[in-house]
Each structure stands twice: as structure tokens, then as C-alpha cells.
Amino acid sequence: MRLLTAVLVGLLATQDVLARPSPDPKSPWVRHKSGRGKRHLTAALSKSAGIQRRDVNETASCSEAAATTIKAPKTNVWGSLTNDEAASVVAWLFAQEDLNLTISDDATAWDNSVLLVESMVPNKTDALGYIDGCKAPPKKYAHVVLNERASEFPTYTDILVGPLPIDNATTSWEPLTYPYNKENGGGKVRNIDADSDDTLYTEWLYVIGASVADITLELWNGTATGADNDTLDIWGIDPLWQDDDRIIRWDAFWNLPTDDFDAETLLPLGLYVMSDVTGRDPSKWSLEGWLYNSIFYNSTEAFREAFSSPGYLKNGPNVEGDWARTDQQGEILPKDDSYPPTTIAPSGSRFSVDPDQKYVEWMDWSFYIAFNRDTGMSLFDIRYKGKRLIYELGLQEALAHYAGNDPMQSGTSYLDTYYGFGPYAFELVSGYDCPAYATYLNTSFYVSETVHTHIDSICLFEFTGDYPMQRHSTGKYVSVTKNTYFVVRSVSTVGNYDYMFSYTFYIDGSIAVEVRASGYIQSTYFAKNEDYGFHINDFLSGSMHDHVLNWKVDWDILGTNNSVELMSLVPAAVEYPWSKGKKRNTMKLERSFVESEDESRFDWAANGATQVLVVNEDEKNEFGEMRGYRVLPYTGTVHLTVKNSSNLANAANWAGHDIQITKQKDTEPRAAHPYNSQDVNDPPVDFDKFFDGENLRKEDLVMWVNLGMHHVPHTGDLPNTVFTTAHTGIQFMPNNYFSMDQSRxxxxxxxxxxxxxxxxxxxxxxxxxxxxxxxxxxxxxxxxxxxxxxxxxxxxxxxxxxxxxxxxxxxx
Ligand SMILES: [Cu+2]
Structure with a gap:
């Protein structure tokens, strides 16, 4: 253990711009020498974290009118640690000899290091007494993840440190176990990537690349050996295969782009190698075979022998070109070089923000913003007209499950919180990602004893839609209402893909949650992949995949005792007193409640026939109807097509249905864990275990909803997928909650x-x-x-x- 408290605190203050989150991004750009992708966070980062580049309430120009500063009614108990708190926790951790920690910059693959220090989200039951009553805020704790690699059996280890502020007399650490449901996990999950930074490449993949350099030179005039002049790359499946107590990887060969465009995932070469990498001793790892043109060879020798035989079929490479570059190309469109319409906020912003507490008020809405490493931005205590509707609204996990004729695509099922949405929530581009007049907030994340700040990574703005909220015409009058809404937005670029998250609040009391996807697809080699995608470029197949993104919606409709009513439109043949003895073919409503967790996992009904209503059975409106909110698919909601995925086993059991409802429990705060991919059969959080028959009538309910896209990339996904159609969303709307439309x-x-x-x-x-x-x-x-x-x-x-x-x- 190397103990350097002063250095640690210094590192936290100076914010080493070259440190990077761990685990590495799935896109291989970090490994490459140009430094491209190592986001140069600019000198702005040397300012203290949390600084507002555009001071709220400044005298602003029309195009840059920031929100009014207010003071939040309560402390944001879901907020981040302060820099001082994070520094004190890190210093305290390094003083605990039993943790045997090494500073990240000095840590080898056989040292223990600190991966994460962030605030522990308080239990809802503890937070409610504060936000709804006069109890003190819940005690603050730090959630720490240790990368314990000083062992033959390395683990990621979740621990809890606190209470804060640090006081040597009262602060202690304990394994963090209660939010997870792995039997006897002790807050630990095995780390099967412990050697992936260096050893995997220097002692395994580059050695393999060198062993077939003659073949790669002949096929593609390039090598993947770790040399500076390599023009090829090797990387592979995620999660690794974990059957029969073996850890198996499949890796693919890829061409490197020839310039700064991040096009590598468009340049597969169709050669795959299988390895058994069980354990931490590379001398005991074994090469299990090669695959080329759908022919499997069980050794390098067998592959070379076949390759050298006369008439052996050798396919061409995918090579970067303009088709893979995102800059403008083609003839300029008519009048496109003149200004397009734009929007302005002539009265400045019409909303208020407490930038310290990340608290927002707009019209009748208010909420707090939280931000963490795993899932990025989430919202808490969402109130409309002073009453809470939703306690917590936030992303839980995002899955991209691929399929293909080849083992690389077949074996890929990214669980993106492993990489984290927080570290990749980059600065937004004013006037492009958000209107020029938006107000921005910064976000921070911990990495290697530093805290990094993404400047302007959350934007807040009003926008007036291109369609009105309401209208009606007669021959005498016309009545129309503007549809001005409020948006909170962030974008996370997790490797090759960019996810844009938008929460939109409307003046009729409705909310929309939307995700759009752009960036580079992960494609595959075209050979024999006809059943898994379109042939989209020279030797390229757009690899089919499902995006499924899970959201937690912790409803509190007029209190915490809520129920879910299902109301279906059904065809009916009914004889009425007035129908003269004849049955009339018509339709009617059928109502039922979701009674328990035994029946609380279901999909959207065909033909949109079933409305899902979150109601408070004890809070009826003046007409006797239960006040509630309806949950409805906005666009493109999906769940995972694959049944019992061979890649995922139990790691993403949240992905199988559109809607799932559980009783709120402090022990079930999140549907997933960032390291579920490390032990897919027995992950830290197995969502199936949430369903244990609990009553769901008049209970505190959590709804877990899936958004997503079945994505079969076509030529229009080149060079990048576009936001217009890679779009999914869900809406929440007042349903008999008020006596009439609130937009009046x-x-x-x-x-x-x-x-x-x-x-x-x-x-x-x-x-x-x-x-x-x-x-x-x-x-x-x-x-x-x-x-x-x-x-x-x-x-x-x-x-x-x-x-x-x-x-x-x-x-x-
Ligand atoms: Cu996609």
C-alpha cells in the first residue's frame, strides 16, 4: 500500500485530464496512440468542479438568457458528493490498511485500487421523512467501488463509507450488500476483466496477431501486433462466455480508420479467434480455434494450412472512405447555405434553477436532478402543482443485444452501465444539441482519485412545439393554445453510440421520456449474414440488434398507496333494452387491477387495447373516478426479442417485458448492477428475484418500463444512425387526476x-x-x-x- 493523502487531495483538486474512467470504453479508441477520444477536457477543467460557465441570472443577451437562480426548498439528498467530501473519503480509504489500496496511477493489475467514490442514494423510506416532513435529512454515505485485483480471484467490491462528514471516531466502512440479491455475494462480484488492460493484449491478443501476421498481411496488408505501425485492431465479445466455469472470448480483427473519424466499428474483417482465458495466468490460456468464412479451424496450424491451399476463398477488406465519414458531402441542397429558422427566448428564460442543489421549477412543475456514474442523469421528487407524482425517474440499464452468423456479433450483448453513462455525458453543443438560449448545468464523475467535470452537460430549455396544444374552429371564432414545453436533456456517448435522453414536461400535466440514438453502428462482416442484417457496404453487414433501455418510475400518486388498473377495450355483442331483442356488435371497457407481483410483468397489448393506469384508489375526484396517471407508449417501445439469451443468462432479466411492477423496497433500488456482465449466471442484481408475490394493491409501487428499438441497420445508418427514426419514448398523462385539462x-x-x-x-x-x-x-x-x-x-x-x-x- 502506498499512502499519500496529500497527493490524493492534490489530485482531486487539479483534476488530471488524462485519467480515464474504468472500465475502459467499449470502443477501442482509448487504446490508440493519437489520443483521439481521450477527450481533452480543456483548461476549463482546472476550475473548480461545479462552476457555472454561464452564471445563472447574469445579464444575458437574448440568445443566452439563463434561468433565474432560486434556492431549493430542501437539500438535494440525491445529489453528488462535494469535492471536499470526495477528497476526504478517498483520503480516509487510503488510511484503512485492511483495504490495502494503491493509487490508481501506480496500480498494476495485481493491486487494489479505488474505482468509484460517489454519494450513496438514500433509502426512499429515509428520504420521505425529510422531503415530506420535518425530519432531518438522511445521513450521508459514500458508495465506493474497489477494484480488488491483488488476488488470484479478483473482484469488484461495493462498500459503504460513512456517515459523512468523515470523522475518524464514527466513520467506518462495510460491505454494501442490501441493494443486491446475489446469494452470499458480500458486495463482491468477480472481475473477469482484471487483466484486460495490459496482459490480455501484450501477452495474448497481440501475440496471436503476430502469429498470423503473414496471413493478415496477405489479406489486408496489415498487422495487429501492438506495434506503432499496426493498421489492424483486435477486440471482441462482451460479455465473455461464462459457461461450464470457463471464461471464453471470441475476438475479431478490425481495420483501423485512416483519419480521426471514429469509424472502426464499420471496418470488420471477418476473421475471428477463440480463446479460453480462464484464470489470471496467461501461460494457462489456450487458443481454441479460428473462424473464417464460416469455417471453423481448431488450431492456428489448421487455419494456415487451409489458407495456403490453392483456391482458398479470400474476401476483401472493409476500408474507411467517405461513406464512413460524417462531414458534409454531396451537392449542397437548394438554399441550404442560408439560415434555417431558429428559435429565441425573447423574455429570457421563464424557469428557475438552484444550480447547487440541481433543483428546477418551471410553470407548475418542480424536480431535483441527480447524476451518477452508472446511469447518468435521473430526476427525483417530480411534483406538479406542489404534489409529487414520481419519486424517482431514471435510466437503469441499456442493453444492445446483437445477433449474427459469426461469434462476434452473436456474442455481443452490451450492458452499457458497465462503461457508465455518467463518464460519457459530454459537453453539449449549443444550438445543435439544445437551443442556443438553453441553461446548462455541469456534471461530475470520479475517476482515479480525481473528479472530472463535464461542463454544460445537462441542458434545460423551453421550446414551443410546431403543433399547438389545443385548437378549435367554428364559423365564428377560432381558439388555439401554444404548446410550450420544458426539456431536460443529456447525451451520453458510450463507445460507438450516442444516446440522447430527453425528459419533457407539458402544460397539460403530461411528461414524456425519450431516447434517441445516433453515432456509429457496430457492424459485421457480410459473409453469410443474410439472416441477420442487410448488406450495406462492400463487405459489410448491418448487424441486427435490439436496444432495450430500462427506466425506473417510482410512482407516488397523491401519496404512496397506489394501484395499477388495466382498462381494456374489448369487442362485445350486447343486447340493450332499446335494441329490440337484437344483439349489437360493439365494444366496451373491461377493468381489472394488477393484484400482485405474480401478474405484474406484461407487454403492451396488441392494437393498444389496454390502458395502464396508476391510480390512488382512495383519492377519487368529484365524479367518483380514481385520480391517476396513464402510462402509454409514445413511440417504438420494445422488449428483448431473444429468449433466455445465451450471452446474458440472468444479467438482464429486466429486458423481457414492456412493463413490470414491483412493490417499492429499499433493498431493490435498481434493476441492474454495472458488473452484472461479470457473472451473468449469478449476477449482483437478478431482476427476476424482485418478483416474490408481493401485494400490489394500495402499495408503494415501482414501475420498470422498457424503451428501445429493434435496429436492423440499413444504408441510411452510414456513416451514422440518425435521430429521426432511432427514437423511442413513453408518456405519462393525467387521467381523471384533475377536473379538466390544466393547459387552460x-x-x-x-x-x-x-x-x-x-x-x-x-x-x-x-x-x-x-x-x-x-x-x-x-x-x-x-x-x-x-x-x-x-x-x-x-x-x-x-x-x-x-x-x-x-x-x-x-x-x-
Ligand atoms: Cu442500434
Whole structure:
């Protein structure tokens, strides 16, 4: 153990910009020499974490009007550790001799190091007394993950350190076990990647690459040997195969891009090698075989012999070209070099933020933002008109399950929280990722005894949709309401893929959760993959895969005693007192409750026939209906196609259904664990174990919903998948929760009365009366509403073209 407290604290303060999260990103860019992808976090990082680049409440230009600063009503108990807290925890950890820790920069594959220090999310039962009552905030603890590699049997180890602030008399550590359900796990899960940083490459994969250099030179004029002039790369499946107590890898050969574009996942070469890498001694690892053109060879010698035989089929390489580059190409579109329409916030921002507590208020909405390494941004205590609807709303895990004729694609089922959404929630691009007038928040994550800050990585903004919230016309008047909504957004680029997460709040009381995906697909070699994808480039197949992303929605509808009602539209043949003895073929409603966890895992019904309603049975509205919220698929909700995945075993049992409901338990805070991939048969969190028959009527309920996409990449995914259609979402809407639509409260509506070609009234209900709009020329952005006339009629018989008149006829 090397104990250097002062150095640690210093590292935390200076924020080493070259340190990187661990585990490594799945995209291999980190390993390559150019430094490309090692995001140069700029000198801005040397400022203290949490600094606001755009000070809230500054006197801003119209395009940069930040939110009003407010003070949150309560401390954000889900918030991050302060820099001082994190530093004190790290220093304390290094003082615990029993942990035998080595500073990350000095740690070898046979040392113990600290992977993560972040705040422990408090138990809901502890937090409610504070946020809803007058109890003190729950005691603060740090969640620490140790990478314990000083052993033949390395583990990732979750521990709890606290209470904070650190006090040598009272602070202690203990294994973190209660949120996990692995039998006798003790907070530990084996680490089957312990040697993947160095040994795997220097003593195994590059040695294998060198052993077939003659073949790779002949096929692709390149080598993968670890040399600086390599033009090939080797990497493979995730998770590793874990059957029969063996750890098996399949690795594929890839061409490297020839420039800075991150195109490597588009450059597979169709050669695969299988290894048994059980244990930590590379001398005991074994090469199990090769696959080329769907022919398996059980040794390098057998492969070389076949390769050297006359007439052996040798396919061509995938090589980077403009098809894999994202810069503008092709003829410029008509008038595309002039300005497209843009949006502005002429009165500045109309919302308020406590940037320290990450607390937000907009219109009748309020919530707190939390951020962690595994899942990035999540929202807590979401209230509408002062009443909490949702205690916690956040991503749990994202799965990308591939399939293919080859073992690389067949063996790939990324569980992305292993890499983490937090460390890759990069700075957003103003005017592109979010409107130019958005307000930004920073996020921080721990890595190698430092805290890194992604500047401007969460954006908050209002936007007025291109369709109104409401409208109605008659021949006498028209009424229309603007659809101005509020968005919280972050983007995480986990390796090759970019996930854009948007939470949208509307003035009718509804919420949308959306994910869009872009970035580079992981593709595969085209040979014999017809049943698994389209042939999309020279030797390229767009490898089919399912994206399934799980969200936790911890409902609190007018308290914590909630139920889920299912209301189905069913065809019916009904004889009525008035139907003269005949049955009428019609439809009706059937209602039932989800009674227990024995019946609480299901999919969206065909034809959208079943409404899923979260209700409070004891809180009825004035008409006797249960007040509640409806959960409805917005676009593209899916679950995993694969049944009993050979790759995943029990590691992603949350992915099999669209909707799953459990009773809220402090011992079941999250559907997954970042290291479920390390022991897929007996993972730290097996979601199936949540379902143990608990009653779900009038209980504190958690709904686990899956969003996703069945993605069969086509030529339009080159060079990058596009956000337009790689889009999935879910909505929550008030269902008998209020007596009427709440959007009537906005003044951003108009009623225009007109008759006979004359507009007699344009009522804008007092909108735009407040001061504070910045100097801006509204013409022609602001239309003249007195120009609204209704239909023009020209009499055709007798024909009278010179006397048009105004007459608008409606059904009522
Ligand atoms: Cu995809």
C-alpha cells in the first residue's frame, strides 16, 4: 500500500485530464496512440468542479438568457458528493490498511485500487421523512467501488463509507450488500476483466496477431501486433462466455480508420479467434480455434494450412472512405447555405434553477436532478402543482443485444452501465444539441482519485412545439393554445453510440421520456449474414440488434398507496333494452387491477387495447373516478426479442417485458448492477428475484418500463444512425387526476372572433405583458392576428368573381 493523502487531495483538486474512467470504453479508441477520444477536457477543467460557465441570472443577451437562480426548498439528498467530501473519503480509504489500496496511477493489475467514490442514494423510506416532513435529512454515505485485483480471484467490491462528514471516531466502512440479491455475494462480484488492460493484449491478443501476421498481411496488408505501425485492431465479445466455469472470448480483427473519424466499428474483417482465458495466468490460456468464412479451424496450424491451399476463398477488406465519414458531402441542397429558422427566448428564460442543489421549477412543475456514474442523469421528487407524482425517474440499464452468423456479433450483448453513462455525458453543443438560449448545468464523475467535470452537460430549455396544444374552429371564432414545453436533456456517448435522453414536461400535466440514438453502428462482416442484417457496404453487414433501455418510475400518486388498473377495450355483442331483442356488435371497457407481483410483468397489448393506469384508489375526484396517471407508449417501445439469451443468462432479466411492477423496497433500488456482465449466471442484481408475490394493491409501487428499438441497420445508418427514426419514448398523462385539462391556465393562447370578413376580437389573455423582453425586432416573427379572416367564397352560380365574400361554415 502506498499512502499519500496529500497527493490524493492534490489530485482531486487539479483534476488530471488524462485519467480515464474504468472500465475502459467499449470502443477501442482509448487504446490508440493519437489520443483521439481521450477527450481533452480543456483548461476549463482546472476550475473548480461545479462552476457555472454561464452564471445563472447574469445579464444575458437574448440568445443566452439563463434561468433565474432560486434556492431549493430542501437539500438535494440525491445529489453528488462535494469535492471536499470526495477528497476526504478517498483520503480516509487510503488510511484503512485492511483495504490495502494503491493509487490508481501506480496500480498494476495485481493491486487494489479505488474505482468509484460517489454519494450513496438514500433509502426512499429515509428520504420521505425529510422531503415530506420535518425530519432531518438522511445521513450521508459514500458508495465506493474497489477494484480488488491483488488476488488470484479478483473482484469488484461495493462498500459503504460513512456517515459523512468523515470523522475518524464514527466513520467506518462495510460491505454494501442490501441493494443486491446475489446469494452470499458480500458486495463482491468477480472481475473477469482484471487483466484486460495490459496482459490480455501484450501477452495474448497481440501475440496471436503476430502469429498470423503473414496471413493478415496477405489479406489486408496489415498487422495487429501492438506495434506503432499496426493498421489492424483486435477486440471482441462482451460479455465473455461464462459457461461450464470457463471464461471464453471470441475476438475479431478490425481495420483501423485512416483519419480521426471514429469509424472502426464499420471496418470488420471477418476473421475471428477463440480463446479460453480462464484464470489470471496467461501461460494457462489456450487458443481454441479460428473462424473464417464460416469455417471453423481448431488450431492456428489448421487455419494456415487451409489458407495456403490453392483456391482458398479470400474476401476483401472493409476500408474507411467517405461513406464512413460524417462531414458534409454531396451537392449542397437548394438554399441550404442560408439560415434555417431558429428559435429565441425573447423574455429570457421563464424557469428557475438552484444550480447547487440541481433543483428546477418551471410553470407548475418542480424536480431535483441527480447524476451518477452508472446511469447518468435521473430526476427525483417530480411534483406538479406542489404534489409529487414520481419519486424517482431514471435510466437503469441499456442493453444492445446483437445477433449474427459469426461469434462476434452473436456474442455481443452490451450492458452499457458497465462503461457508465455518467463518464460519457459530454459537453453539449449549443444550438445543435439544445437551443442556443438553453441553461446548462455541469456534471461530475470520479475517476482515479480525481473528479472530472463535464461542463454544460445537462441542458434545460423551453421550446414551443410546431403543433399547438389545443385548437378549435367554428364559423365564428377560432381558439388555439401554444404548446410550450420544458426539456431536460443529456447525451451520453458510450463507445460507438450516442444516446440522447430527453425528459419533457407539458402544460397539460403530461411528461414524456425519450431516447434517441445516433453515432456509429457496430457492424459485421457480410459473409453469410443474410439472416441477420442487410448488406450495406462492400463487405459489410448491418448487424441486427435490439436496444432495450430500462427506466425506473417510482410512482407516488397523491401519496404512496397506489394501484395499477388495466382498462381494456374489448369487442362485445350486447343486447340493450332499446335494441329490440337484437344483439349489437360493439365494444366496451373491461377493468381489472394488477393484484400482485405474480401478474405484474406484461407487454403492451396488441392494437393498444389496454390502458395502464396508476391510480390512488382512495383519492377519487368529484365524479367518483380514481385520480391517476396513464402510462402509454409514445413511440417504438420494445422488449428483448431473444429468449433466455445465451450471452446474458440472468444479467438482464429486466429486458423481457414492456412493463413490470414491483412493490417499492429499499433493498431493490435498481434493476441492474454495472458488473452484472461479470457473472451473468449469478449476477449482483437478478431482476427476476424482485418478483416474490408481493401485494400490489394500495402499495408503494415501482414501475420498470422498457424503451428501445429493434435496429436492423440499413444504408441510411452510414456513416451514422440518425435521430429521426432511432427514437423511442413513453408518456405519462393525467387521467381523471384533475377536473379538466390544466393547459387552460396558460395565457399563451388566443381566441379570434370573426364574422363576415371582419375580425372583431383578438384576445391574447394578457400574454407578453411582462417586462424584461430584450431589445429584439419581432417583425416579422410576430404575425398580425387581425389578418385572420376565415374562408373566402366566390359565388359560381350566378358567377360573380368580382364580389368575393367571407363565410366559414363548420359542422356546429
Ligand atoms: Cu442500434
Amino acid at each position: 391556465q396558460t395565457v399563451n393562447m388566443v381566441r379570434i372572433d370573426y364574422d363576415n370578413g371582419t375580425t372583431s376580437l383578438v384576445d391574447t389573455f394578457g400574454q407578453k405583458n411582462s417586462d424584461g423582453s430584450c431589445a429584439l425586432e419581432f417583425e416579422p416573427a410576430e404575425p398580425d392576428l387581425y389578418g385572420y379572416t376565415g374562408d373566402v367564397v366566390i359565388r359560381k352560380f350566378p358567377y360573380d368573381p368580382n364580389n368575393p365574400y367571407y363565410d366559414t361554415e363548420s359542422i356546429v
